Amino acid sequence: xTRRCTTCHEEDVLAWALGDPDADAARKLAERMxxxxxxxxxxxxxxxxxxxxxxxxxxxxxxxxxxDSPFGAxxxxxxxxxxxxxxxxxxxxxxxxxxxxxxxxSTPVVRDTDRLGPAEEQLTEYFGRRRPRxxxxxxxxxxxxxxxxxxxxxxxxxxxxxxxxxxxxxRIGRPKASRAVGNALGRxxxxxxxxxxxxxxxxxxxxxxxxxxxxxxxxxxxxGRTDLLRSHGQTExxxx
Amino acid sequence: xxxxxxxxxxVRNWSERYGPELGRHVAAMVGNADEARDIVQDLWVTALRAxxxxxxxxxxxxxxxxxxxxxALDHLATHRRRSELLAARSGELEPGTFPAxxxxxxxxxxxxxxxxxxxxxxxxxxxxxxxxxxxxxxLDYATIARRMxxxxxxxxxxxxxxxxxxxxxxxxxxxxxxxx
Numbered sequence: 001x002t003r004r005c006t007t008c009h010e011e012d013v014l015a016w017a018l019g020d021p022d023a024d025a026a027r028k029l030a031e032r033m034x035x036x037x038x039x040x041x042x043x044x045x046x047x048x049x050x051x052x053x054x055x056x057x058x059x060x061x062x063x064x065x066x067x068d069s070p071f072g073a074x075x076x077x078x079x080x081x082x083x084x085x086x087x088x089x090x091x092x093x094x095x096x097x098x099x100x101x102x103x104x105x106s107t108p109v110v111r112d113t114d115r116l117g118p119a120e121e122q123l124t125e126y127f128g129r130r131r132p133r134x135x136x137x138x139x140x141x142x143x144x145x146x147x148x149x150x151x152x153x154x155x156x157x158x159x160x161x162x163x164x165x166x167x168x169x170x171r172i173g174r175p176k177a178s179r180a181v182g183n184a185l186g187r188x189x190x191x192x193x194x195x196x197x198x199x200x201x202x203x204x205x206x207x208x209x210x211x212x213x214x215x216x217x218x219x220x221x222x223x224g225r226t227d228l229l230r231s232h233g234q235t236e237x238x239x240x
Numbered sequence: 241x242x243x244x245x246x247x248x249x250x251v252r253n254w255s256e257r258y259g260p261e262l263g264r265h266v267a268a269m270v271g272n273a274d275e276a277r278d279i280v281q282d283l284w285v286t287a288l289r290a291x292x293x294x295x296x297x298x299x300x301x302x303x304x305x306x307x308x309x310x311x312a313l314d315h316l317a318t319h320r321r322r323s324e325l326l327a328a329r330s331g332e333l334e335p336g337t338f339p340a341x342x343x344x345x346x347x348x349x350x351x352x353x354x355x356x357x358x359x360x361x362x363x364x365x366x367x368x369x370x371x372x373x374x375x376x377x378x379l380d381y382a383t384i385a386r387r388m389x390x391x392x393x394x395x396x397x398x399x400x401x402x403x404x405x406x407x408x409x410x411x412x413x414x415x416x417x418x419x420x
Contacts, residue, residue: 014403016309018374023302030309034268040313044320045407047313053376055353056360061372066389097365106358110372111365113387 008032008039017046062100062109065116066093070127071215076119077109082137083119086190089211103142123192129222132159134193143189146174150184157198160223164202186210192219200228250291251284258301262308269312270319279311286311359409366390367402374399 015021016029033039062084064077069088075096077085084103090096093111100109118136125131138155140148149172157163165178165185174180185196186208197219201207206228209216220228259280266283267276287307292298360368360376366388373384374395385395 010404011400014400018399018403023299027299027302027305030305031265033309034265034312040269040316042407043309044313044316045411046403047310048317049375049403049407049410051314052352052356056357056376059353059357094365101361104361106354106361108357108361108368108372109365111369111388112373113389114383 008036010042013039013042014046017043017050060104060107062104062107063112063115064097064100064109065111065113065120066096067120067124069123071218074120074123076116076123078116078119079107079139079141081141082139083190083193084139084142086119086123086193088215119193126192127222136193138190138194146172146177146180147184147187150181151188151190151194151196154185154188154196154199155194157195160225162198162200162220162225162228165199165207166202168199182207195219198223204228247288251288254287254300254304255284258304262304265305266308266312269309270315275315276312279315280308283308283311356410359406362409363402363405366394367398367405370395370398371402371406375403 012029016026021029033043062077062079064075066073066075071088074088077100085100087096097109122131122134140151150168153168153171165181169175169178169181185199188194188196197216206213206216217229263276263280266279267273270276369388370384373379373387381392381396385392388395
């Protein structure tokens with residue numbers, strides 16, 4: 001049973017613990033806490049929480065940010081090790097954060113518009129055709145070995161360069177796995193930055209793109225690959 | 241650079257002025273005059289190390305109260321921890337109480353840190369944003385509001401709701417699973 005105190009509010013104790021009141025108000029609150037056993041108990045709780053905070057500061061956390069892009073509202077998230085998500089498919093913030101919460105059930109997912117500035121900046125430059133290369137870290141640690149290998153291989157593709165699903169399969173030493181390569185690319189958590197759109201089919205058709213082929217076309221258009229957008233399968237494409 | 245004499249003078253100066261009332265304050269918190277005396281003794285060591293620079297516009301009396309109150313709460317938390325462990329051993333653990341504060345900041349065990357982190361992760365989204373930025377990162381409300389994309393009032397309300405919830409949730413964990 002929680003005892004009820006008629007003269008004090010939990011908010012006051014919490015305010016004290018957070019350091020919100022000015023000096024004199026804080027002193028008066030401290031004196032009141034000294035006199036009230038309920039306040040004192042709460043203050044001990046908050047003091048414990050306060051000391052715990054220090055232990056969490058350097059631990060894992062996922063931070064995210066939203067910004068406008070030619071594809072619509074874009075949301076990007078990062079762990080301390082690098083980007084873990086990039087999406088313009090989510091209907092709203094809750095959908096995006098919900099996806100992250102499912103992937104990281106025991107890590108706080110926190111909105112922080114002051115972080116991830118470089119990601120927004122570089123993506124904006126990319127859409128404006130002013131950035132051929134991203135200078136951003138990507139965190140693949142929670143992915144499976146196969147998907148990590150596929151995404152690593154895709155990460156090596158340069159602006160405007162395309163290869164086929166089979167090429168990627170060969171590069172990771174699984175030459176028969178081009179379908180699985182396609183699936184792994186389709187689940188790329190950080191599209192654009194990890195340029196899965198630069199992987200196309202052997203017959204020069206574009207293959208698939210999670211969220212809609214029109215985005216893949218738009219990205220290849222940004223990169224000057226209009227040759228791939230006009231028609232399919234007429235000539236053999238020189239592949240890097 | 242400060243000299244030993246200067247430090248001693250600082251302590252003498254403020255302890256003569258505020259020592260007795262701080263002693264009464266701490267005694268009221270911990271309910272024991274002898275323990276209070278020890279706490280206030282130790283307090284001067286901490287206070288000396290963390291003392292505001294001369295010329296800082298700080299209300300020294302209020303600042304000393306803050307330091308003293310924290311020391312008293314730490315003492316109570318440690319004491320509570322001990323009595324809980326004793327009670328637990330005799331099979332009569334009081335529900336609704338918190339574990340261990342005797343661990344110094346940064347000494348939270350990996351398992352305990354994971355539990356607390358999970359508690360934060362489980363808060364409603366806006367509360368979690370606000371609690372993280374205020375409680376963990378210790379930012380001011382104007383900055384928190386900007387980073388959350390909310391008004392300072394909303395940011396503050398979210399911090400308070402989240403912290404209250406966190407306190408209750410972690411008390412629950414403690415009750416169900418024992419000391420973390």
